[in-house]
Structure formats: structure tokens, C-alpha cells
Amino acid sequence: MLQELSIKNFAIIDELSLSLDEGLSVLTGETGAGKSIIIDAIHLLVGGRGSAEFVRYGEKKAEIEGLFTLENDKHPCYVKLNDFGIEIEEGMVVLRRDISSSGKSVCRINGKLVTIAIMREIGSTLIDIHGQHEHQELMNENLHLTLLDQFGGQNVVKAIKSYQEIFNEYESVSKKLKRINENEQEMAHRLDLIQFQYNEIENAQLKIGEDEELLEEKRKLTNFERLFDSLQTAYSSIQGERKGLDWTGLAMSHLETAADLDDKYQATLESVSNAFYLLEDAVHHVRNDLDQLEFEPDRLDMIESRLNEINGLKRKYGATIEDILAYYSKIEEEIETITNRDSHIYDLKTRLQSLEEDLYVEAQGLTEIRQKTGKKLTQSIHEQLKELYMDKTTFEVRFIEKANQEKTGNRYKKDGADTVEFFISTNPGEPLKPLSKVASGGELSRIMLALKTIFSKHQGITSIIFDEVDTGVSGRVAQSIAEKIYQVAVHSQVMCISHLPQVAAMADCHLFISKTSQKGRTSTSVERLKEKEKIKEISRMISGVEITDLTKEHAKELLQLASSIKNT
Structure with a gap:
């Protein structure tokens, strides 16, 4: 409101x-x-x-x-x-x-x-x-079918839903058939293009997450010297004579003596002992990492080349590797469709014919429900007009004949095969005229x-x-x-x-x-x-x-x- x-x-x-x-x-x-x-x-x-x-x-x-x-x-x-x-x-x-x-x-x-x-x-x-x-909705004949359906309530809603399920598939198959029936020369050019794209993506042998792994490896290789120096300095600071581990071991030995003399130093001894063994374990890991570190300039060049290849594909086919592979699957299906064009045309025409038969049955059922709804609406409006002292007025919900619809080439629409318009005559003996034309x-x-x-x-x-x-x-x-x-x-x-x-x-x-x-x-x-x-x-x-x-x-x-x- x-x-x-x-x-x-x-x-x-x-x-x-x-x-x-x-x-x-x-x-x-x-x-x-x-x-x-x-x-x-x-x-x-x-x-x-x-x-x-x-x-x-x-x-x-x-x-x-x-x-x-x-x-x-x-x-x-x-x-x-x-x-x-x-x-x-x-x-x-x-x-x-x-x-x-x-x-x-x-x-x-x-x-x-x-x-x-x-x-x-x-x-x-x-x-x-x-x-x-000025009468906006009711004077607009294009909205009369919608008004009739609203009056019909759930019976019409269910019939429209059932019809639209088939209509949507019918539209989808029709579009596919139209695309596959396009000019043969254009289809040949299209096949050449997507075949090239297909081969380019296939040859790349992409793996999901590959680009992220390569970027991480590139970061490590680019910072190799800094990483090696940092680990070497850390190792040297802890391991060796009169270094961190040595001094911690000496402290632990003296605290053992102190704890033997006085129990209150036992907790301190345990803390230092834990620190000693943790440092000893850390030194071992750092030593292993240093032994395994090896600078590979060729590997860095290879990573750069691979990332450039992946980025080139991203510019053409999608923002991520997932997008590229999705496009790859899509054109793979299109290549198969074009290559086996005649077979697909036959299958689509057969499916379309079957859907059209189903659509006809659903459209007929929807029309019958609407016609019954139209009679109820006519009766209701006559009752309203009578109460307004217009009992001589005649109202009619008119359906355009299907033959006329077929001539327009627009037999089936999203809301059915019907075209509806409200007609009215305000005086006995006068012909019914479209509501939008009434003075x-x-x-x-x-x-x-x-x-x-x-x-x-x-x-x-x-x-x-x-x-x-x-x-x-x-x-x-x-x-x-x-x-x-x-x-x-x-x-x-x-x-x-x-x-x-x-x-x-x-x-x-x-x-x-x-x-x-x-x-x-x-x-x-x-x-x-x-x-x-x-x-x-x-x-x-x-x-x-x-x-x-x-x-x-x-x-x-x-x-x-x-x-x-x-x-x-």
C-alpha cells in the first residue's frame, strides 16, 4: 500500500x-x-x-x-x-x-x-x-490473457507449469536445430576455429591448481640466495663449539647439579632440557634442508615459460584453469555435433516432432481450462454489470482461432497457444467490439x-x-x-x-x-x-x-x- x-x-x-x-x-x-x-x-x-x-x-x-x-x-x-x-x-x-x-x-x-x-x-x-x-491494464488487450489466467487461479497455474516444462525443452531443441542448420561454409569455418582451440588446450595438458603450485615454486627459486643464507646463518648460530646448542647443553649440565642439591631447581632444569632437545631437533631439520637445497636456473626458466603458456590460454579461454577446461569440454561437444551433423539433425528433428506432439496436447489442455475459466469470468462480469444497472450489456472472452495463429507462424508461445481479448457490447443489437475500442x-x-x-x-x-x-x-x-x-x-x-x-x-x-x-x-x-x-x-x-x-x-x-x- x-x-x-x-x-x-x-x-x-x-x-x-x-x-x-x-x-x-x-x-x-x-x-x-x-x-x-x-x-x-x-x-x-x-x-x-x-x-x-x-x-x-x-x-x-x-x-x-x-x-x-x-x-x-x-x-x-x-x-x-x-x-x-x-x-x-x-x-x-x-x-x-x-x-x-x-x-x-x-x-x-x-x-x-x-x-x-x-x-x-x-x-x-x-x-x-x-x-x-485512462485505463491502464484493463484497456491493454495484450494483458487480457494474463488477467484471465489470474482469475483462473491454481487450475490455470498448474496447466501453464506443465505446458512450460515441455515448451522450454522444445525451445532449446529448436535453437540447437537452427544452429546446426546454419550455412555450411560458416559451419566449416567454425569447425576449423574450434578444432584449433581444442588442440591448443589439449596439447597444454593443463591440471587444476597447477598455476598456483608453479607460482609458489617460482617464489622459492627467485628467493633462493636469501633462503640459503638465512638457513646457513641460523644453523651456524646454534650448532658448533661455543654456539647456542653448546651453551644450552652446558647450562643444562650445571642445572642438573643444582637440582641434585635443591629440588626447587628441578622445574627450571626441565625447561632448559626441553629447550635443548627442541634446538637439537631444529638443527637436524635445518641441516637436512640445507643439504637438499639446490639452485636450478633451468627450472626457473621452465616455470616462467609454463606460466606464460597458461596465462596466454587464460587470455583466450577463461580467467582460471577451471574455466579453460570447461570451455574445452564445451567445444569438444560442439566439434562432435558438427562432425556428425547429419546424424544430429535427424535426432533433433525426431525429438522436436515428439515434443511438438506433447506440446500440442498440453496446449489443448491449457486452452480447454482457459475456455472454462472464460465462461466463469463472463458470468461473473455479467453479474457485476447487472448490479451496476447494465444488465443489457454483453461481455465476452474471445479466443482467436488457431488457424489464424498458425498463419502468423507463432502458434506456440511461452504462455500457451492462445490469444485472448475482451469484447463488449453496451446496447442490445449492437455487435461486440474490443474493450479497448469502446468509447x-x-x-x-x-x-x-x-x-x-x-x-x-x-x-x-x-x-x-x-x-x-x-x-x-x-x-x-x-x-x-x-x-x-x-x-x-x-x-x-x-x-x-x-x-x-x-x-x-x-x-x-x-x-x-x-x-x-x-x-x-x-x-x-x-x-x-x-x-x-x-x-x-x-x-x-x-x-x-x-x-x-x-x-x-x-x-x-x-x-x-x-x-x-x-x-x-
Whole structure:
């Protein structure tokens, strides 16, 4: 949900901060007070087109910032943010957009700079805006199949998963067959190249860890003189007449005498004795090492040559010996494939044919489930439209015929073989037309509301905004629209700009938008209304200018009715 919204120097808004709740928030106020400006700011926050005209006159830039909270890590926003390398902490996403007076925009998500395109893609998972002339998802026919699948739930999910397992293998085999069927001359050139590479790596006889062992040996050989001198000096210091070991042995002999005379020197004797034997053992080891040390200049040259060879292979085929050997295995398989090209083509074609048959069966099964889902969706939407007093309206989930799909050469896609589009007719006798082609107006607003009532349960969109979708309706239709908007708010956070008292009465949070003038400048402000203030504002919406006792009673009745509907 959108938890906090901050707007600064935007149009007639000087500075505005909003804390929003779950459920239904309704924005009301006089025409021109700035209700739609707040929605415009949110639209820009999620990647809408901006311009310098939005910056408040006399200011350098407009600033918009929103804090969104996500219920769980299964929200679609998580996947998108991970794709773009943006971290989420404690389920919070902060979107920020600054628009300068020159028209330049700077977008950030959780503090990371992003493009407007990325901001738009992330924003589409957080907010869905519906206005009189703008219906993002439901008017996009490319998303109708996704909406149908979401409505279908687990039955469709299982069928898609089963289909995609075969589809992924089918795609993989198709790509292999395409590669092996490429121009023969190119394949011959490719074979020459990788055969040379194969031979070069094979002749090198690489061993994992070899380079590290050679570097260690090189280090020792390079420092041979220093090592020899150090060991020789150490040996000379300990071994020999009147040297370290000799003096320690003398000390041990005298301490033995002292310990015989007084027991308190026994511990000291043991310490010195241990030191003597340890030194004696160390001298032995140093002597052996000195005897074995031998400087081999030819060996150093050989190591240098071998390391140069390995580094040359690393520059060509991989950063490590493991990478080089992995590439070696890969081209070995490719050489075998090209060499036995005809045999592989036959095997791949046979496998592809078998997969296509399996894919056809899975696609058919998926289509059948979707068609059943389409009938249930049609029935549900007709019920919603009936409640909105549009019982003459006909809705249909239309599947494009497979023959047409085959002509396009795109029969099988990642999500199946189906192309789906929503069709609708608002008047008896009129032909069904694509939903995206239906003229806007009061009827379209109700259609969109009916669809949204159903799809909001399945889409996982954090926040939904209705911008005056109730325009052009009144009476019982207005009450029905108010109830539908509240139904959507049960499953998603909803913000709604409305001029209908019925909608305002259903609000969980009623925000009153007003504008004032100070020192020759106009500013917009927002006030969260309490119960008495709600009655006054709904009375104003009912009567217009003059508020009477009768309109106040009517407002109270609307609030009581709304409370009763919410409880049921």
C-alpha cells in the first residue's frame, strides 16, 4: 500500500504530506481545489510523462516521494526490483522523482538512480490508475490473457507449469536445430576455429591448481640466495663449539647439579632440557634442508615459460584453469555435433516432432481450462454489470482461432497457444467490439469498475486510484458504484476522487482538498475529516452551496447506510 506521500512545489501545491490508510480513501473538494493534481503527482511518481509545466511558478524543481509497503516477498514488485538489482529492506519501497524547471527528471527507487522506463515498470506493480480517459491494464488487450489466467487461479497455474516444462525443452531443441542448420561454409569455418582451440588446450595438458603450485615454486627459486643464507646463518648460530646448542647443553649440565642439591631447581632444569632437545631437533631439520637445497636456473626458466603458456590460454579461454577446461569440454561437444551433423539433425528433428506432439496436447489442455475459466469470468462480469444497472450489456472472452495463429507462424508461445481479448457490447443489437475500442464515458467507467471488482482480488496491485470514474451517474447507479468501489477496497488500498456523496459516505478515510490564497499565491491543502466534518462535507456535495438541516439529515442517513453495508 501507499503509506506516505510527499509533494513539494508541484503545480499549485506548495508543500503537502499525506499519511494514507488501508481500505478506501476518498478525496473531495470544490472543482479546481487540486484533487486531480494530487493524482497527477502520483502518476508522475510511477513513471508518467512529466514536463516543466508541473513545477510551481518561481521554484527550481518539483519533488514527489512515496513510501510503499509490501505485504510479502511474493508481491510482483519483488521480482522486478531483483531484476534491476534494487534491494528491499523490511518490505519498504521508496519512489522519488524530481522535475526541474528545465523539464529534466531524476528518478530514484530506494535511493538508487533509475530511468523513467524502470520507474514505470516498477510503478505498474504498485499502483493502477483509472481515470475518465485512462485505463491502464484493463484497456491493454495484450494483458487480457494474463488477467484471465489470474482469475483462473491454481487450475490455470498448474496447466501453464506443465505446458512450460515441455515448451522450454522444445525451445532449446529448436535453437540447437537452427544452429546446426546454419550455412555450411560458416559451419566449416567454425569447425576449423574450434578444432584449433581444442588442440591448443589439449596439447597444454593443463591440471587444476597447477598455476598456483608453479607460482609458489617460482617464489622459492627467485628467493633462493636469501633462503640459503638465512638457513646457513641460523644453523651456524646454534650448532658448533661455543654456539647456542653448546651453551644450552652446558647450562643444562650445571642445572642438573643444582637440582641434585635443591629440588626447587628441578622445574627450571626441565625447561632448559626441553629447550635443548627442541634446538637439537631444529638443527637436524635445518641441516637436512640445507643439504637438499639446490639452485636450478633451468627450472626457473621452465616455470616462467609454463606460466606464460597458461596465462596466454587464460587470455583466450577463461580467467582460471577451471574455466579453460570447461570451455574445452564445451567445444569438444560442439566439434562432435558438427562432425556428425547429419546424424544430429535427424535426432533433433525426431525429438522436436515428439515434443511438438506433447506440446500440442498440453496446449489443448491449457486452452480447454482457459475456455472454462472464460465462461466463469463472463458470468461473473455479467453479474457485476447487472448490479451496476447494465444488465443489457454483453461481455465476452474471445479466443482467436488457431488457424489464424498458425498463419502468423507463432502458434506456440511461452504462455500457451492462445490469444485472448475482451469484447463488449453496451446496447442490445449492437455487435461486440474490443474493450479497448469502446468509447469513454459514464458507461465505460462502470464497465471498468465491474472488471476491477473481479480482478483486484487476483492482481496483487498495492494501490488502485479511481479518478472521477463516477462522472455522469446519479441515483441508484451512484449507490451501486459506491458499493463496487468499496468492494475493490476490501482487497486493495483504494484512493478515489469523487463528486458523489454516496461514494464519500463509504470512505474509511475522507480527505477534504481545498485551496487558499496568501500573499498573492494559491496553495492546496488536505484535511482528514472527522465524523461531524464528514456530515458537513457530504451535505455540501448533496446540496451544492447552501447546507440545510434536511441535507445534514440526508448526509447522516447516507453514512448510516454505508456503515450498514460495510458491516455486511
